[in-house]
Structures are given as structure tokens and as C-alpha cells.
Amino acid sequence: MNNLSQNITSVIRKTALALLIATSVTGAAFAASKVEGAPEAEHVDWSWAGVFGTFDRAQLQRGYQVYKEVCASCHSMDLVKFRNLSDAGGPEFSEAAVKALAAEYEIEDGPDVEGEMFMRPRLPKDAMPAPFANNNAAKASNGGALPPDLSLIAKARGHYSFKDLFMGRDGLTGGSNYIYNLLVGYEDEVPEYITNADAHFELGDSNFNNFFDGYKIAMSQPLYEDSVTYTDGTVATLEQQSLDVTSFLIWAAEPKMEERKSIGIKVLLYLIILAGLMYAVKRRIWENIKH
Numbered sequence: 001m002n003n004l005s006q007n008i009t010s011v012i013r014k015t016a017l018a019l020l021i022a023t024s025v026t027g028a029a030f031a032a033s034k035v036e037g038a039p040e041a042e043h044v045d046w047s048w049a050g051v052f053g054t055f056d057r058a059q060l061q062r063g064y065q066v067y068k069e070v071c072a073s074c075h076s077m078d079l080v081k082f083r084n085l086s087d088a089g090g091p092e093f094s095e096a097a098v099k100a101l102a103a104e105y106e107i108e109d110g111p112d113v114e115g116e117m118f119m120r121p122r123l124p125k126d127a128m129p130a131p132f133a134n135n136n137a138a139k140a141s142n143g144g145a146l147p148p149d150l151s152l153i154a155k156a157r158g159h160y161s162f163k164d165l166f167m168g169r170d171g172l173t174g175g176s177n178y179i180y181n182l183l184v185g186y187e188d189e190v191p192e193y194i195t196n197a198d199a200h201f202e203l204g205d206s207n208f209n210n211f212f213d214g215y216k217i218a219m220s221q222p223l224y225e226d227s228v229t230y231t232d233g234t235v236a237t238l239e240q241q242s243l244d245v246t247s248f249l250i251w252a253a254e255p256k257m258e259e260r261k262s263i264g265i266k267v268l269l270y271l272i273i274l275a276g277l278m279y280a281v282k283r284r285i286w287e288n289i290k291h
């Protein structure tokens with residue numbers, strides 16, 4: 001073997017070894033984060049999963065109702081405007097419904113002709129109202145913990161991350177399953193699997209959640225059975241409300257998901273047809289040529 005090929009072989013060996021070590025270390029870290037006896041996270045069969053998956057409009061509308069009636073008292077959604085609620089590929093409320101939903105809240109506007117600021121009902125172009133004037137006020141009301149803005153929380157919690165795709169976070173695949181399991185994962189008392197693993201576990205002022213990193217979360221359980229009364233008559237179990245609001249948060253983080261998928265499918269079809277045509281052209285051109 002000459003020098004060059006020896007060098008190449010050695011580089012390949014070293015890279016393979018490094019990859020092997022990296023995967024086993026991350027694998028071990030993930031395995032270690034799961035305590036024995038811990039409940040398994042549920043993998044939800046989302047309507048919008050997969051290449052052809054689309055949102056369920058009624059579910060997104062219910063999800064908005066849960067957000068508005070429960071979560072909005074602590075969490076803002078700064079990036080969502082009321083008019084987005086009628087956009088194609090989203091909850092698709094009618095424009096009249098969106099006008100009415102927006103008008104339930106006021107916003108400061110102005111100055112008027114006298115130079116005074118004034119309050120007016122919100123319009124579809126306005127953002128959703130934030131529950132607190134600023135982050136300090138939000139923290140002060142929540143025992144020092146900041147309720148994060150929920151506009152992009154689904155992405156922030158790894159909806160599309162490589163790690164979630166291949167390994168899962170404690171068996172959770174992606175932010176959607178994480179958020180759903182978080183909402184249904186509260187316990188009134190510290191479960192035995194925790195006290196067995198760590199006799200000194202102290203909850204303090206926090207709340208116990210099976211799926212929050214470290215198990216202690218500042219947010220108290222936000223949803224219970226019948227926290228909302230659905231306008232479409234759906235029975236409001238804890239699970240149903242959690243599924244609905246999670247889907248709503250996924251849509252908020254990726255409002256163009258349906259458009260993206262439909263363009264993707266069209267592009268693939270186009271490429272398949274083009275490949276067929278190219279093959280036919282190639283055969284035609286080489287037909288009478290000896291090769």
C-alpha cells in the first residue's frame with residue numbers, strides 16, 4: 001500500500017471510531033435519562049403527521065379555544081395575528097368569526113386628532129393580547145418562572161430536531177408528543193419510581209411532571225377534565241383538550257405546513273414525470289446509433 005492510501009485508510013478508521021464513540025455516548029446519555037419504572041410517553045397518531053397529513057380544522061378551532069380560555073392567562077403568542085386564524089391551512093375560522101374574536105380584546109391606538117392615545121377593539125390585523133406587560137411582570141406572577149411565549153414552542157421543543165427524529169427524548173418523538181405528554185403528565189404526589197431512585201428528591205414549590213426535564217415544573221397543571229366547554233359539543237376530557245391545544249401550537253409554529261407538503265408532493269411528481277420523459281428522449285436519440 002502506498003502512503004496516500006494508507007493515510008486515507010487511517011482517516012476513515014479514525015472517523016468511524018469517532019462516530020461510533022459519539023453515538024454510543026449520546027445513546028448512553030439518553031438511556032441514562034430514563035429512570036426505571038417511569039411511565040412511557042404516549043405516541044400520538046396525529047392527523048397532520050406524514051407526507052400527506054393535514055390539520056383537522058375543527059381540532060385547531062378547539063385548540064384555539066383551549067389556548068384562549070386557559071393558557072392565554074399566562075402565555076403570550078406574539079407572532080400570531082388574529083387574521084391568521086382565518087388563513088388557509090390553519091383553523092380557517094370565517095372572516096366574520098375572526099373579527100368577532102379579535103373584538104373581544106382592546107388595544108391602545110392613537111394618537112387621535114387631539115394627540116391623545118385611546119383604546120379601541122382589536123382588529124384582525126392586530127396581534128393576540130399578551131397577558132403581562134413585560135417579562136418581569138410575568139415572572140413576578142409565576143413565582144419567578146417565565147411562562148414562555150407559545151408561538152414557536154413546538155419548534156423550540158424539538159418538533160423537527162435530528163435527536164428527536166432518531167432517538168426520541170425519553171422516548172418522545174418531537175415537540176408535539178412532548179407537549180401532549182407534558183399536559184397529561186402531572187402527578188399529585190411524587191411517584192414511587194422517583195423516590196426509589198432518589199430518596200432525597202424534593203419538590204419544593206414546583207409541580208411534579210413525568211415528562212419535564214428534572215420532573216419539577218413551575219407551571220401548575222393547567223388542564224383538567226372540562227376546563228373548557230367546547231362550542232362544537234366535543235367532550236372535553238383532559239386528553240382531548242391536550243390533543244387539541246397541542247395541534248393548535250404545532251400549527252402556530254408552522255402555519256404553512258400544508259402548503260409545504262403539497263408543494264413537495266407536486267415537485268416529486270414533476271421530477272418523476274421529467275425523469276420518464278428524459279429516458280424516452282435518451283432512447284430516441286440513441287435508437288439508430290450503434291453503442
Ligand code: HEC
Nearest residue numbers: 070071074142145146147148153179217218219222223245
Ligand atoms: C398559571 C400560569 C400558566 C398557565 C395557565 C399555563 N402555563 Fe404553561 N407555563 C407556565 C410557566 C410559569 C412555565 C415555565 C415552567 C418552568 O420553566 O418550570 C410554563 C411552561 C410551559 C411550557 C414549556 C415547558 C418546557 O418544556 O419548558 C409549555 C409547552 C406550556 N407551558 C404550555 C401551556 C399550555 C398549552 C397551557 C394551556 C393549556 C399552559 N401552558 C397554561 C405557566 C402557565
